[in-house]
Amino acid sequence: MEEKEIxxxxxxxxxxxxxxAAEIGCENCExxxxxxxxxxxxxxRHSAAHLMAQAIKALYPDARFFVGPVVExxxxxxxxxxxKIGDGDLKKIEKKMQQIAKQKLAIERYCxxxxxxxxxxxxxxxxxxxxxxxxxxxxxVYRQGDFEDLCRGPHLPNTKWLKSFKxxxxxxxxxxxxSNAEMLTRIYGTAFADKESLKAYLTMIEEAKKxxxxxxxxxxxxxxxxxxxxxxxxxxMPKGARLRGRLEQILYRAHRRRGYQxxxxxxxxxxxxxxxxxxxxxxxxxxxxxxxxxxxxxLKPMNCIGHILIYKKEIHSYRELPLKYxxxxxxxxxxxxxxxxxxxxxxxxxxxxxxxxxxxxQIKPVVIDVLEFxxxxxxxxxxxxxxxxxxxxDKAIGDDxxxxxxxxxxxxxxxxxxFVYGIDEGGGAFYGxxxxxxxxxxxxxxxxxxxxxxxxxxPERFEMEYIDENNERRRPVMIHRAILGSFERFIAILTExxxxxxxxxxxxxxxxxxxxxxxHTTYCRKLxxxxxxxxxxxxxxxxxxxxxxxxxxxxxxxxxxxxxxGDEEVQKESVAVRDRRKREQYEMAADAFVQFIKEQxxxxxx
RNA sequence: GCUGAUGUAGCUCAGCUGGCUAGAGCACUUGAUUCGUAAUCAAGAGGUCACGGGUUCGAGUCCCGUCAUCAGCUCCA
Numbered sequence: 216m217e218e219k220e221i222x223x224x225x226x227x228x229x230x231x232x233x234x235x236a237a238e239i240g241c242e243n244c245e246x247x248x249x250x251x252x253x254x255x256x257x258x259x260r261h262s263a264a265h266l267m268a269q270a271i272k273a274l275y276p277d278a279r280f281f282v283g284p285v286v287e288x289x290x291x292x293x294x295x296x297x298x299k300i301g302d303g304d305l306k307k308i309e310k311k312m313q314q315i316a317k318q319k320l321a322i323e324r325y326c327x328x329x330x331x332x333x334x335x336x337x338x339x340x341x342x343x344x345x346x347x348x349x350x351x352x353x354x355x356v357y358r359q360g361d362f363e364d365l366c367r368g369p370h371l372p373n374t375k376w377l378k379s380f381k382x383x384x385x386x387x388x389x390x391x392x393x394s395n396a397e398m399l400t401r402i403y404g405t406a407f408a409d410k411e412s413l414k415a416y417l418t419m420i421e422e423a424k425k426x427x428x429x430x431x432x433x434x435x436x437x438x439x440x441x442x443x444x445x446x447x448x449x450x451x452m453p454k455g456a457r458l459r460g461r462l463e464q465i466l467y468r469a470h471r472r473r474g475y476q477x478x479x480x481x482x483x484x485x486x487x488x489x490x491x492x493x494x495x496x497x498x499x500x501x502x503x504x505x506x507x508x509x510x511x512x513x514l515k516p517m518n519c520i521g522h523i524l525i526y527k528k529e530i531h532s533y534r535e536l537p538l539k540y541x542x543x544x545x546x547x548x549x550x551x552x553x554x555x556x557x558x559x560x561x562x563x564x565x566x567x568x569x570x571x572x573x574x575x576x577q578i579k580p581v582v583i584d585v586l587e588f589x590x591x592x593x594x595x596x597x598x599x600x601x602x603x604x605x606x607x608x609d610k611a612i613g614d615d616x617x618x619x620x621x622x623x624x625x626x627x628x629x630x631x632x633x634f635v636y637g638i639d640e641g642g643g644a645f646y647g648x649x650x651x652x653x654x655x656x657x658x659x660x661x662x663x664x665x666x667x668x669x670x671x672x673x674p675e676r677f678e679m680e681y682i683d684e685n686n687e688r689r690r691p692v693m694i695h696r697a698i699l700g701s702f703e704r705f706i707a708i709l710t711e712x713x714x715x716x717x718x719x720x721x722x723x724x725x726x727x728x729x730x731x732x733x734x735h736t737t738y739c740r741k742l743x744x745x746x747x748x749x750x751x752x753x754x755x756x757x758x759x760x761x762x763x764x765x766x767x768x769x770x771x772x773x774x775x776x777x778x779x780x781g782d783e784e785v786q787k788e789s790v791a792v793r794d795r796r797k798r799e800q801y802e803m804a805a806d807a808f809v810q811f812i813k814e815q816x817x818x819x820x821x
Numbered sequence: 822g823c824u825g826a827u828g829u830a831g832c833u834c835a836g837c838u839g840g841c842u843a844g845a846g847c848a849c850u851u852g853a854u855u856c857g858u859a860a861u862c863a864a865g866a867g868g869u870c871a872c873g874g875g876u877u878c879g880a881g882u883c884c885c886g887u888c889a890u891c892a893g894c895u896c897c898a
Contacts, residue, residue: 291893300825302825302826303826384825385824385893386892386893387892388824389894393895394822394894400825403893434832440890442828442889443889446889501897546898548897548898551822551895552889553894554822556891559898564898566898663897665898700898729858731856732855759852759853759854760860761860762855762858764856764859766858767859768860769859770859771859779858781857782857783857791857791858793858800858
């Protein structure tokens with residue numbers, strides 16, 4: 216059995232490479248072996264980035280390099296070249312990398328003063344830009360063959376370790392992440408200790424692509440986009456609309472049970488309303504503005520104003536609070552063309568929006584209520600989720616005392632429910648602190664959907680009031696909250712989470728009937744009608760195709776329950792059910808079947 | 822918005838360096854078949870090659886612009 220080889224060490228919580236260890240000694244060092252541990256991958260990928268840079272330099276001599284860090288599942292390097300580099304060039308670069316790696320070049324390290332480094336890279340403005348960002352006065356350089364680069368490390372001892380890597384994509388990236396700055400070329404890649412792990416990773420990426428909601432949405436006929444109609448404007452096809460309708464109904468009842476009042480505001484309001492709210496100034500660039508009869512109007516990017524104006528129409532007593540208004544609010548936002556992405560990022564979408572008007576003292580109980588609501592919804596779909604509190608930013612309005620009350624109310628609400636949460640210091644909106652809810656999907660990806668935001672700003676700007684127990688006018692606090700976030704994004708996530716195999720209660724077509732012969736269609740029709748009576752959608756596949764073909768079609772549509780009906784079933788008043796979830800077939804009495812589905816769908820009461 | 826790539830039938834794709842009436846599979850329509858759990862057979866229909874301009878004797882193919890999509894960047898439900 217060969218001994219595993221050491222490629223670096225972990226010392227005092229830091230990874231140091233063998234080069235550094237040789238220089239500063241290595242007491243209390245834990246060896247890092249050449250394998251796929253997170254520490255090892257950190258080192259391997261860092262060196263893979265350098266190897267890629269070396270290959271690029273060899274192929275494009277005028278290349279200038281910026282930074283090349285390790286990221287979540289790989290690495291990248293930002294650089295500038297005069298030539299255009301496309302996806303087709305990645306193969307070429309990979310090949311060059313392999314050639315260089317095979318030369319088994321030692322990776323050496325030496326350190327110099329910043330002044331010396333400035334001098335050394337005098338003709339390289341990108342390296343100078345890198346140094347502008349580094350505070351250390353002593354900088355290190357790693358050299359392998361004829362290539363060297365300013366770098367903190369850690370690196371492998373030799374390029375010979377680099378065998379299992381793959382360049383995945385080429386893209387543009389702003390220098391320093393500043394959209395006003397120059398755009399550099401960025402190539403992403405990944406690397407592992409062995410070929411098998413690389414292959415497994417690439418397979419996983421392929422699997423994820425199969426679950427892509429855009430692909431499944433097309434296959435199942437859920438939604439579509441139309442170039443000629445405009446970017447980021449989704450169309451819901453019958454099946455998608457049925458699915459969405461199910462979700463809307465479940466959630467509507469859930470809101471009503473929790474004392475929310477349905478309201479509805481107009482899609483378009485005078486621009487002055489948006490000036491009062493502050494959206495015109497702060498969000499104007501993302502708004503669609505138009506002119507009607509010489510007056511400027513704006514399509515709503517948020518639903519708050521409608522709810523506020525409804526609130527203000529009447530005088531409210533403290534006894535009414537907390538007052539909860541909800542709306543499936545359609546909003547329009549002018550997102551940048553490059554960020555549109557299927558249903559995950561669109562220009563028109565519907566939020567499951569609510570605004571809760573309450574006293575400062577009620578913030579906590581209200582938030583606890585909302586958290587319970589969120590938990591019910593997440594559990595229903597089997598999502599894990601995380602919470603994050605964002606606190607007061609530098610630029611904020613409202614008294615520190617109120618901020619303090621609100622922020623601690625949010626924290627206490629989470630603490631008392633035993634929630635673990637992160638804190639984003641200074642990440643709140645200027646008008647108040649918030650809790651963001653982040654869903655983790657079946658592939659471990661995190662999505663921001665729900666949000667609970669405390670707002671002191673809008674009640675002030677719109678001079679909202681309630682009458683307290685001493686018959687005095689008070690200003691209410693407003694809590695914005697969404698649970699799904701938007702139907703569009705949430706359904707995209709659901710689709711990928713379930714890979715299109717939606718649970719019975721939201722499935723667009725929970726039941727497909729497959730009559731064995733023509734003479735069995737009448738019986739199917741009778742059962743379908745019985746289901747329709749219970750608001751359950753079904754289809755009858757009585758086309759002129761073989762039985763096997765029709766079952767296959769139903770399977771490909773990911774139908775939860777396929778019901779085959781022939782002489783036997785008609786005679787016995789029964790059904791033969793093929794259950795997608797259980798992957799088995801069973802027979803049951805027809806009326807029991809209807810009852811069964813009815814129970815399955817009403818169980819989702821939340 | 823920026824960088825790079827892409828756009829051929831409802832879907833997935835072929836169409837080499839410009840050269841006959843633009844192809845395939847699936848889906849669709851019609852006919853035959855009436856079938857017991859993942860593809861019955863046959864025939865047919867379907868495309869102003871994203872849109873607009875240009876180069877050329879000739880453009881799906883080359884060039885420019887617009888629109889849209891994809892991978893990122895910057896920003897967000």
